[in-house]
Amino acid sequence: MGRFEPEKMVGRVLMLFSITAVVVLLLIMLFIFNAGLPLFTKVGVLDFLFGTRWVPSKDVYGAFQFIVAAFMVTFGALLIAVPLGLSCAIFLSEIAPRWAKNIVRPAIELLAGIPSIIYGVFALVIIVNAAHITFNLATGETILAASIILSIMVLPIIISISQDAIEAVPRLYREGSYAMGATDWQTIHRVLLPAASQGIVAGVILGMGRAIGETMAVVLVIGNVEKFPTGFLVPGETLTSAILLEMGEAVVNSLHYRALFCLGIVPFVFVLVLSVLSSRLISRNHERFE
Amino acid sequence: MTLLWLSAGSILLILCSIVLYVVYRGSHDLGVEFVLGQPENIWLAGGMLPALIGTLYTVLIALLFATPLGIGAAVHLTQYTKEGRTTKLMRIGSDALNAIPSIVFGLFGLTLFLYYLRMKPSVFAAGLTLGFMILPTIIRTAEVAIKAVPWSEIEGSYALGATKLQTITGVILPTALPGIITGVILGLGRAAGETAPIIWLASFWPPITPLSPADPFNSLTTTLYFLTSEAQNEQYITRAFAVASLLLFMVLVLNYVARALNNRLSANIRR
Numbered sequence: 001m002g003r004f005e006p007e008k009m010v011g012r013v014l015m016l017f018s019i020t021a022v023v024v025l026l027l028i029m030l031f032i033f034n035a036g037l038p039l040f041t042k043v044g045v046l047d048f049l050f051g052t053r054w055v056p057s058k059d060v061y062g063a064f065q066f067i068v069a070a071f072m073v074t075f076g077a078l079l080i081a082v083p084l085g086l087s088c089a090i091f092l093s094e095i096a097p098r099w100a101k102n103i104v105r106p107a108i109e110l111l112a113g114i115p116s117i118i119y120g121v122f123a124l125v126i127i128v129n130a131a132h133i134t135f136n137l138a139t140g141e142t143i144l145a146a147s148i149i150l151s152i153m154v155l156p157i158i159i160s161i162s163q164d165a166i167e168a169v170p171r172l173y174r175e176g177s178y179a180m181g182a183t184d185w186q187t188i189h190r191v192l193l194p195a196a197s198q199g200i201v202a203g204v205i206l207g208m209g210r211a212i213g214e215t216m217a218v219v220l221v222i223g224n225v226e227k228f229p230t231g232f233l234v235p236g237e238t239l240t241s242a243i244l245l246e247m248g249e250a251v252v253n254s255l256h257y258r259a260l261f262c263l264g265i266v267p268f269v270f271v272l273v274l275s276v277l278s279s280r281l282i283s284r285n286h287e288r289f290e
Numbered sequence: 291m292t293l294l295w296l297s298a299g300s301i302l303l304i305l306c307s308i309v310l311y312v313v314y315r316g317s318h319d320l321g322v323e324f325v326l327g328q329p330e331n332i333w334l335a336g337g338m339l340p341a342l343i344g345t346l347y348t349v350l351i352a353l354l355f356a357t358p359l360g361i362g363a364a365v366h367l368t369q370y371t372k373e374g375r376t377t378k379l380m381r382i383g384s385d386a387l388n389a390i391p392s393i394v395f396g397l398f399g400l401t402l403f404l405y406y407l408r409m410k411p412s413v414f415a416a417g418l419t420l421g422f423m424i425l426p427t428i429i430r431t432a433e434v435a436i437k438a439v440p441w442s443e444i445e446g447s448y449a450l451g452a453t454k455l456q457t458i459t460g461v462i463l464p465t466a467l468p469g470i471i472t473g474v475i476l477g478l479g480r481a482a483g484e485t486a487p488i489i490w491l492a493s494f495w496p497p498i499t500p501l502s503p504a505d506p507f508n509s510l511t512t513t514l515y516f517l518t519s520e521a522q523n524e525q526y527i528t529r530a531f532a533v534a535s536l537l538l539f540m541v542l543v544l545n546y547v548a549r550a551l552n553n554r555l556s557a558n559i560r561r
Contacts, residue, residue, distance in 0.1 A: 007455050011370050017362030018371075021429060022383035024422050028394065031401045087297035095294060104298050106549060107305045113476075113545050114308065115483025116392075117511050118534045121518050122308050125315075125527065152304055159301075184291065206389065213391025215486045220518055240393045240486075247397075247490060252405065264397050268390065275389040279382050 032268060035253075036261030043255070048262060054226050056246070061259040065228040067266060069143060069236035072229055073218060074211040076147025077154055082204055084151075085158035089200075090188055092159070093166040112156035120220035123149035128221050135233055141223030144232040149217050154207035161206060161282070165199020166192055168289050198288075202281035209274040213267045215240040239263045309538065316535030318528060325536065329497050333513055334529055338536065340497040344413065344507035345482055347500055351417025352424060352481045357474055359421075360428030364470075365458055367429075368436045388426035395423050395487040403491070414503035416491040423487055424477035431476065435469025436462055468551045475548040479541050485511040510537055 039048065043061050051062020088108075092101060127148050132140030169192055177187040193200070223235025224245060237245075243260050250257040327337020363380075371377050399419030403409045439462050447457040463470075492512040500507040510533055517530040 007453055010455055011366075014362045014366035014370060017359050018364075018366040018380055018429075020359055020363065021387050021425055022380060024425070025383050025387045025390075027402070028390065028398045031406075032394065032397055035397075035401055035405075084297055084300065087294050088301055091294040091298045095291065096298065100298065104301060106545075107302050109549070110542070110545055111301070111305050113479050113483075113541050115485070115511060115537055115541065117483070117485045117514050117518075118312060118538060119308070121514065121527075121530050121534050122312060124518060126311065152308075155301065209389050213389075213393070215391065215393040216515065220515075240391060243393055243397070244486065244489065247400070261397060264391075264394050268394050271389050271391060272386055275386045276382055279385050 029268075032261050032264050036258055036265050039255060039258040039262050043259070048259070052228050054242075056250075056256045056259070059255050061255070061262075063239070063242075063259075063263055063266070065226060066237055066239045066242050066263060069222070069229045070212055070238040070240070070267065072143050072232065072236070073146040073150055073222070073238060074208055076143065076232060077150035077211045078204065078208060080148065080151035081154045081158055081207060085155050085203075085207075086162055086200065088155075089159050089162040089166060089203075090192075093163050094188060094192070095184070108156050108159055111152070112160075116153065116214060116216045119149050119153055120217035123217060123221045131233075137233060139223060139235060141221055141235050142233050143222060143229055143236050146218045146222040146236075146238075147232065149221060150211045150214060153214065153217060154210050157210055158203045158207045161203030162196065162200040165196040165203070165282075165285050168199065168286060169195045170289055196285070198281045199285040202278040202285070205274045205278040205281070209271040209278075213240060213271055215244050219244050239266055309542075312531055312534050312538055315528065315531035316533075319532035320535055324532060332495050333497075333517060333533075334525055338510065338513070338533060340499050341508040341510045341513045341533075342536070343499055344492065345510045347413050347503075347507065348417040348420060348488065348509065349478055349481045351414060351503060352420035353474060353478060355418055355421035356425045356428050356477060360425055360473070360477075361432050361463075361470060363425075363429045364432035364436055365462070367433055369454070369458060369462070384426040384429050387422075388430075390423075392423065392484055392486040395419055396489055398422070399487055400490050410504070411491045411493065411506055412504050413500045413507045416488040416507070416509070417503070419487050419491065420481040420484060423484065424481050427477045427480065428473050431473025432466070432470045435466040435473070438469065439465045468554055472548045472552045475544050475551070479544040479548075482540060482544075483511060483537060485515050488512060489515070 039061070042059070048061055048063055049067070050064050051060070052064045053060050053062045054065070088104070092104060096104065123145060127145045128140035130140070131137065131142055131145050173191050173195055174187060177191045182190065218238055219241035222238065222241060224237045224241055225235040226237050229236040243263050246256070247260050250260055324337050325342065326339050328339060330336040367377055367380060396419070399415060403415035403419070404411065409415055443461055443465060444457060447461040452460065488509060489512055492509040493506050494508065494513065494516050498506055498508055514530055514533045514537070517526050517533065521527050521530070
């Protein structure tokens with residue numbers, strides 16, 4: 001019978017809806033690989049990954065300095081954000097009175113909602129000048145300045161995910177610890193943090209993914225000099241900022257265009273792996289306490 | 291312990307200093323004329339109206355695309371499938387999409403719309419690119435809101451003889467609505483503040499008031515980026531801070547509305 005059966009139709013249509021996210025993900029992968037990978041018929045993979053000269057006019061594409069700069073800003077950001085974020089998460093889940101929670105939580109949500117370009121403009125004026133004066137540099141536009149602003153941007157992710165992980169630790173653990181005469185600090189340090197470690201690591205991993213993919217805040221403060229970064233107090237250029245700055249002048253399907261897509265593949269793959277890893281850690285953390 | 295208090299205090303300090311500084315530097319230019327006037331001299335004088343319209347227009351298209359899709363996906367994931375391999379895969383896919391760097395979305399939009407579909411840079415292309423980007427946010431929050439609908443209400447609906455579709459449209463979606471709207475507002479805020487995904491799709495100058503979705507457009511964020519990166523004197527920076535304050539104000543308001551709704555939702559469920 002050719003009767004119209006909305007009940008069954010709806011199920012099928014919604015099925016299509018729910019695979020959209022996966023389809024878009026696959027399309028993104030397909031498009032950027034398709035645009036980028038032909039580069040390697042002309043340029044060796046190792047020359048691309050470990051070469052340190054990037055001269056589009058001579059078709060020389062070595063991205064090592066961009067990769068190193070991206071990892072430096074990311075680790076610099078985590079170095080600041082992890083201790084600060086973790087102690088804030090402990091504060092919120094263990095010792096904060098209700099009124100303090102009611103102030104700090106919305107503040108963190110707001111921090112997560114501020115557009116990255118605003119962080120960039122703020123950092124360009126405040127952090128860059130502070131670095132310039134404090135370290136007596138020729139320019140304050142440095143890897144350090146990028147690390148500092150990124151650390152603020154990844155704080156909300158690290159705090160909210162590690163707070164969830166710490167709060168998921170059953171009360172029994174806490175009471176057992178206190179019953180044995182442990183102090184607050186010993187309970188946090190010896191019982192809660194180890195028990196929540198997987199969730200905390202997941203938060204750090206997600207923060208790392210956010211930091212390595214961030215573009216707007218970094219491009220404004222890092223100076224964008226295509227030199228190998230020799231420390232935190234020199235300018236540099238990251239993968240994402242190179243794409244942003246050069247894509248406008250690259251001719252479609254030229255080697256330069258393809259090389260820029262390959263610069264995009266690096267953080268894409270990296271973030272994909274980190275994201276899957278952190279999903280698994282988070283679900284394992286929850287399963288453990290069920 | 292003092293250290294823990296200090297860490298929380300420092301978060302507040304960071305937030306306040308950013309917000310206050312941006313507003314302080316921007317306040318010089320802010321006013322009705324700034325929001326509703328036409329720009330002059332590469333945005334350095336006059337108002338920001340075309341960029342404001344461009345931003346709102348792209349965000350509207352992003353929401354029109356992502357909201358039904360996201361809610362539909364959430365209904366499917368919670369009502370039509372059992373927890374298992376498929377839902378797990380979809381959740382991993384959606385989380386991964388959420389984590390993809392925004393500049394990669396920019397590359398995606400560039401290739402999809404300008405290269406494969408041979409479109410001109412337009413409100414439509416930028417809106418869809420942003421729509422793809424906020425889809426995971428909407429799916430995830432709608433899923434949480436739907437899961438929070440009490441079992442008793444769903445079973446009550448089935449017990450009265452309602453079909454699955456009637457239960458979804460008559461009971462589940464209305465109950466979950468505040469939570470769903472919260473997610474949509476969060477997505478709205480994110481879409482309005484993004485720069486990298488639309489950087490190659492928005493135009494800087496001259497000012498354009500887009501009418502049809504196929505028109506080119508200006509946006510607040512890309513204008514802010516150009517003003518800052520091309521800054522030749524203090525005037526550019528002052529101007530940039532005024533645009534930043536306008537954006538910040540929009541984000542603050544959206545955030546407040548989202549939280550107010552969320553609080554009402556949790557109050558409803560406790561009842």
